[in-house]
Amino acid sequence: SLPLALIAGPCQMESRDHALETAAALKEITDRLGIGLIYKTSFDKANRTSVNAARGMGLEKALPVFAEIGERFGLPTLTDVHEIHQCAPVGEVVDVLQIPAFLCRQTDLLVAAARTGRVVNVKKGQFLAPWDMVNVVAKLTQSGNGRVLLTERGASFGYNTLVSDMRGLPVMAQTGAPVVFDATHSVQQPGGKGASSGGQREFVPVLARAAVAVGVAAVFIETHPDPDHAPSDGPNMVPLKDLESLVALLQEIDRVAKAHPVAI
Amino acid sequence: SLPLALIAGPCQMESRDHALETAAALKEITDRLGIGLIYKTSFDKANRTSVNAARGMGLEKALPVFAEIGERFGLPTLTDVHEIHQCAPVGEVVDVLQIPAFLCRQTDLLVAAARTGRVVNVKKGQFLAPWDMVNVVAKLTQSGNGRVLLTERGASFGYNTLVSDMRGLPVMAQTGAPVVFDATHSVQQPGGKGASSGGQREFVPVLARAAVAVGVAAVFIETHPDPDHAPSDGPNMVPLKDLESLVALLQEIDRVAKAHPVAI
């Protein structure tokens, strides 16, 4: 088992400057910690609660910035795709294509993502059991791409609430795909604020500690210099200044966990 | 409150002949019962559990059949769209565009559907609370289309199970949109059979009776001459021969319910 990796970045690409700044800051932090980093950000928030919510820079403006981040900092990048036609151009530039949870069963989108040859990270739908993801993995591998990551981001638990079932981590690992724990969206309160989703940032470390102790390939944490003024997912992003100590602790737990892998 | 309407048809359009036959049979039944009918069928099953599962005839072949059903039987038709680019051509021919539950928060798809000017029927996501649908309705009305239907089709309840919360029907009605109860997918057991979804057809009448007694604009029931050999949703489709007596009973309940509308 490889040591823990980190997928991190701001929820949205807000501007070229903002993206480069946060990438630089994350590069510094993760170099100090000696942890692998994938820079994550979204060029479009396609399923906001409200039609009026900010959606990001858009594909065309974002792609050169992803390329610049890759070149300047030597960082692999990750972003989410929502439409079939986005897969090819995104796959030209970005290292990991992410399938959003709501879309994790859309066959054509999975196939299009697989065909780019890039790593595909599929978020488990809030409406799926961990063992259902074996069918999702098969849609990708049967399309000729075995480079798959699976991400846990919470399951529906009553209304406007998610719960993280830690049993799902080793269950999904049985597919052979590395498993990621998304600590940011797992603390989301979907629709919980009426016209936007709420979140409970204080539980990000709680759930991240738990998942890393079980054993995961990577942890996914959205972070922002000023989350309370971020255009999306503010309530559940970790302030950039708090990230280093959190990740350092997760690495400590990871060392214990990886020395004694869970077997189910 | 208008009397109960019926949205019915086979899950997939299997062939022109199959579609015309089932439309003819449904037309006869609903004429006898004096109930309004919208003929429902899918040209593509875009989110099957398995990549190998049958997906339907496809858009190009299906559209002329929808047109033929409309002309020959004078029936309004309904089908689901999964991609933005499908909305316009489907909207040329089909009367009601349906947004699948997993996609009910995809802003661009909602906007594209709204712009056709057709009625848009949005299925509530299994991961949403009934009161969250007000944001979905706003995405449509703010796109200039107030002809919206909302459909209840079950909420996630643990793994591989849905539950139908009858309180959601009047809650969604508060948006002003007519509310439909989908008795077919509410008895689905998502992923419950490993590589396909299970279902419990015997509970279709149970949940349909309950919903109609609360008060709904329409009930949605998939039906098939031979469900056990249907390419999809067989376990939860009602055999065509059993439909008439079920709908007749629902109409009796509806008469009582509509005479005493629920107020919340």
Add this chain to the structure above:
Amino acid sequence: SLPLALIAGPCQMESRDHALETAAALKEITDRLGIGLIYKTSFDKANRTSVNAARGMGLEKALPVFAEIGERFGLPTLTDVHEIHQCAPVGEVVDVLQIPAFLCRQTDLLVAAARTGRVVNVKKGQFLAPWDMVNVVAKLTQSGNGRVLLTERGASFGYNTLVSDMRGLPVMAQTGAPVVFDATHSVQQPGGKGASSGGQREFVPVLARAAVAVGVAAVFIETHPDPDHAPSDGPNMVPLKDLESLVALLQEIDRVAKAHPVAI
């Protein structure tokens, strides 16, 4: 199938006068409607959210009042028991012993209730599946008492919320026991107000209509002349003045439902 019966009364026996008044009022209403009535009230609320909450008159003072209600109005009575030693004295006077939902698996309490020879009404635990109740029924019948009622009162659905799964009604009926729908506690929001449970009275008719349309032996509705000042369950009790029209409507739905019994 017999016509719908009604189990009704105030949550707590507040005083002899209050009990007699409400019994008289309910007797009048149900005589007018021609519906069988069982008068329900509790002598002790043993599991209030807060230790400081009002708990009722107590066993000793309450038993003569139950006897008086039986004699004066010819009404069968129902109350809940929480301790083994309460079963025998309650069974001397009260017609139906009710096992609270939290206690529905306490073997000794079930056996003691069964041994009184009285009808035993067991509320399904919020933590149980409908098919689990077959084991509860067996605990009673194997103790020599086959006079069992089973009551649905909601299942846990995330935190501080219950959901009523209407499929559970025919599933529980497969045990052979008549099934009751408790419309009052099904709309409870357990713990939802911090130091007390909340409730949503406006959904009582919604869920009662649904359950009766599926088909139940009786509906359970707590009622009070002034719910907003009742010592317990105020938020989910129906004002006495609104009961008659609600029950009349339920009887209309029941006539349709019983003419076409559900078969699963």
Add this chain to the structure above:
Amino acid sequence: SLPLALIAGPCQMESRDHALETAAALKEITDRLGIGLIYKTSFDKANRTSVNAARGMGLEKALPVFAEIGERFGLPTLTDVHEIHQCAPVGEVVDVLQIPAFLCRQTDLLVAAARTGRVVNVKKGQFLAPWDMVNVVAKLTQSGNGRVLLTERGASFGYNTLVSDMRGLPVMAQTGAPVVFDATHSVQQPGGKGASSGGQREFVPVLARAAVAVGVAAVFIETHPDPDHAPSDGPNMVPLKDLESLVALLQEIDRVAKAHPVAI
């Protein structure tokens, strides 16, 4: 924060010999590991799924064995009480009185347990939110006993399934009571085998690792020399031979976790 303690023992006290043997074995293991041990076993299983299931030795025969374990091994003991009248005699001998999850809101039982002056360990009901436990703690402290433990053992998640919400651990800790994680009953599948409860022993280490990484005062693990032939909870007890390595790993995680306490 004190180092992790262990609450362990067989589900039922099967015989004096069996109890002494398992206590001796656990004493040896925990001495080697340097971890505090409370010996747990039940004298009566009062809420078995089936009325025919084995229930344990009973109070009278069990109390002298608890006393003997305390004296011979210097071990504090823990057992569960189900009836008010059991509290005083159990409190004479046993160090920790445990309130079963189904009974966690029974005011009189809580008060009777509190009045023994012993430590009271309350299991959170499967139907309660973590923040609801503040009311339970108040019932105990207002009865003059502030020596309270709170135990997480899973929340209802659909039918026949529990889920462990790790966010609940720090939420319950806000009451000031030490929090225990019950890894045995959290993997129970209530009623999942028809006439008995199922369980998934392989997930005990998964959930225990997660909870300890978040930070708990103690972990509760039922263990047995031969779980597959144990009279109750066999499917979720850990074989005695596997306990030492599991607890050693949990201690390692605990050292990291306690050095960096979670703050919510």
